[in-house]
Amino acid sequence: MLQTTMTRSLLLADDHQLFLDGMRLLIDRIEGWEVVGEAHNGYEVLAFLQNNRVECVLMDIEMPELNGIETTRRLKKTSPVVKVLAVSMMGDYSTIRKMLQAGADGYLIKNTGIAELRHALEMVSRGEIYISAELAPVLLEGVAGRKASANPLMEPLTQREREIVAMIAEGMTNEQIAARLYLSPLTVNTHRKNILGKLGCKNTAALIRYVLKNKLLDQ
Amino acid sequence: MLQTTMTRSLLLADDHQLFLDGMRLLIDRIEGWEVVGEAHNGYEVLAFLQNNRVECVLMDIEMPELNGIETTRRLKKTSPVVKVLAVSMMGDYSTIRKMLQAGADGYLIKNTGIAELRHALEMVSRGEIYISAELAPVLLEGVAGRKASANPLMEPLTQREREIVAMIAEGMTNEQIAARLYLSPLTVNTHRKNILGKLGCKNTAALIRYVLKNKLLDQ
DNA sequence: TTGAGAATACGCCGAATGGGGTATTTATTC
């Protein structure tokens, strides 16, 4: 468990080479850290960790093949000691929550500077959780249970309801969904109405727009 | 018109500070170019250009306030000599086309290396157009008129139809749209049906999903 | 064991959508 305090190794994971290149140069400016590898998708991350030990993975969430969330989940199963610092463009509650549930140790929004990056790296390597300050309000919105303003939104959807939302988004009618799920069309209709109520949408168009914008669907 | 060949000035525009920081270090590695400013949105770009002369703007497309497409359009009206090299995560035909129509001199996908960046800068500063090689197939898809496979899609929507699609996506009914546009609800319904037909969607849910996924709406 | 939430199913009924037409007016283009 002895760890030299001199240099801590870092794996960069992002599908954009330009971002990797820039980040590598940035990390060079941060004392005590060294980039030891690059990955362009989740599978490359997992493969790298099978042959190498790193202190931390700086992980982009939006990656092809295997995204950052699923990668983190698998990584934490096999190598729980490796820290994961998520970096993303997305600052919505749903994404943050999923990433933290997957086991991430920190969440940085890309819209931050090198100072914050340095700070975040220090914190997660000490075993603490780091979340970009500007995401605090977003977190409060969902975590505390109650909310901030009077918006009726934010995922109170059940599993079944999510399934059905996905099918609605595919353009299926209640009838077709019922057939697929071996349910009565009336049941599907009930779900549909409950969904609209929960999310505060008044018709299908608004519903689809809402779920796509808030990434409630994995598609 | 005499231009020293020694150093060409570059303005970076991206809403992600981390990306700006990294990019600045990358550009430092490219001989003959110098970063003279940073902008976090379109308005900052236009403001900067009122007081400074630059050779080229490295412009992200996804920016808050004023996005890269609209910024390019305005920039080219007032300063047509300033080159615009678009940089984006988006590699879809619609976005590329819009950006080039707006007057961009090049289009780089972020998934490229420093070598390609250097090459692109050289080309656009010589007055040529540079497009990331891997986007060639995407371009062929739309430019040539006909396409690759047998997909019935790709924006045959008229201006009025786009307006109405946007309102449908807001959750407005035919009645409400008609009131807003001073039209008969019957007319709106006709447009609606034409839209569904053109895009090959069989109901509103599929329509909204389609336009959002294909970025036919600026929202 | 009592209660809450989830999933199922139904009734009634008006509003909205969508599929098939046709037609007129105005622009634009050839």
Place this chain on the structure above:
DNA sequence: GAATAAATACCCCATTCGGCGTATTCTCAA
């Protein structure tokens, strides 16, 4: 000046959606 496309508006009519309820069953946690 004829052809074409866009925008407008209407017809008929079936299907689907959405708002208002209620009710049963099951599971899980307090």
